[in-house]
Amino acid sequence: MSVDDGQIGVVTPVQQRADEIAATQDPLLASAAPYLAVSDHDAEFDYGLELLIAGLAAKAGVAYDGGPSTTRSKV
Secondary structure, eight states: OOEETTEETOOOHHHHHHHHHHTTOOHHHHHHHHHHHTSOHHHHHHHHHHHHHHHHHHHHTOOOOOOSOSSOOOO
16 A cells, blocks of 8 residues: 555555556566656557557558647547
């Protein structure tokens, strides 16, 4: 359990990811846990996907304006 905003027993998603990474007992992964846990993986995925699509479009000689939307809708 962790303390979040003065409430005992509240585990944040970041703390949960950090705990899961630390539980692997891999010293290199555990040392990177604080950085991996706070990353916005959805934003990183979106960025990588846009980069891949833009690269393919450039290779094919097709104009690419970034697609219909640069933000992911929250459901």
